[in-house]
Amino acid sequence: MGMEYQLFYWPSIQGRGEFVRLALEEAGVAYLDVARTKGGMENMLAALKADAHPSLAPPFLKAGDETIGQTANILLFLGARHGLAPRRAQGRLWAHQLQLTIADLVSEVHDTHHPVGIALYYEDQKKEAKRRAEEFIASRVPKFFGYFERMLTRPEHRGVYLLGARLSYVDLSMFQMIEGLRYAFPNAMARLEPGYPGLHKLHAHVAARANIARYLASPRRIPFNEEGIFRHYPELDEPAA
Template sequence: MTYELYYWPTIQGRGEFIRLALEEAGAAYVDVGRQKNGADKVAAALAAQATPSFAPPFLTAGALTIGQTANILLYLGARHGLAPRAEAGRLWVHQLQLTITDLVNEAHDTHHPVGVSLYYEDQKKEAKRRAADFIGNRIPKFLSYFEGVLQQPKRRGGFLVGSRLSYADLSMFQVMEGLRYAFPKAMKRLEPAYPGLVALHDHVAQRPNIAAYLASKRRIAFNEDGIFRHYPELDR
């Protein structure tokens, strides 16, 4: 089966978490938004769903259409060995992914703290205040949590869940990449406190399928239209 991923063609965004899982699994998929007239195809498919998603990303898998990043990864993880087989383990990975979703939402709100319909330039003063709190309080709170998960005795394999890579590890890699892009000064200062997460990031980057993907044209570069944006005035 060939999956169809529906997401916007010019940003990594929330779709990137799904792309990483598909690439690691070696799954056949079509990134519909990056085809000719892709954005129009995404919009048309969004309107035509029997069980409509609020917004992309969504994934078609045969007769199934699945929306929401964490929900899509829950499905892919069970099908492609990116989550434990036992129900308790699958729910734990899903819980970690939902916590990553919270972190990603807060990262987005550093540059759009007032409203997503406004331009960044319309809320720069508020963004500076929000970014300062995110760097000073929220990044350490989230990363300390995930570092603590990695350091639990039963998870000394270097992964967030047991001794095998899961989609939560892939998502944590993407978070570290995004934070480094958006806040390079702050992350250079903060990262030494999280050696487990740095090692996890480096391990994921070196996995054959992921390394090939990162070096390919399929990997969209970070930019100032996505979730993780680099505005020098917000990095401290």
């Protein structure tokens, strides 16, 4: 196919795979979103079993004879190869630390609609989801957003991105986090976002990047839906102001 990369992820959701898609799109490299091709799901499920370095779950990425799993790990790999992370080891570790902090928040987003059990339906844990979502909005989003906003507004900080003037994969993930939370909790986000002008600006700058804007307008961008990580259940959001 002449494709440099094969991405393996569930074909009908953004999910964790989207953090990888955004990096591949920004880098402008050719990749095949395997499970969205004919026979691709079988291919993906087989790779989960048979690969030399199999993943417990998607996403994973094939690059030549390497297979790399775990979202943050894939970004560590892609960031180094495509100028989406600092060159020096110290900067790379810092970028990765921020990415792992975003990953922690991603897990907490998922827990808002599945607090009691991953295997249970949302409908069977709605009451618990409501309690968890309330705490998430009241204290977890402010804790994480406050931290990232602080990184963007320290006196020594230059530029709109988390590491400074140059975009990194961390910014792409932060864009996706804001995008996803706006979808899932529109009322809460409308209230909260003005408190984080640095993050707001970062989001706008990422959205306006040529490769990202083109991607978001393309059919390759799967719309948010209620099967992914960011789900819009109006009853979990706060009331409109």
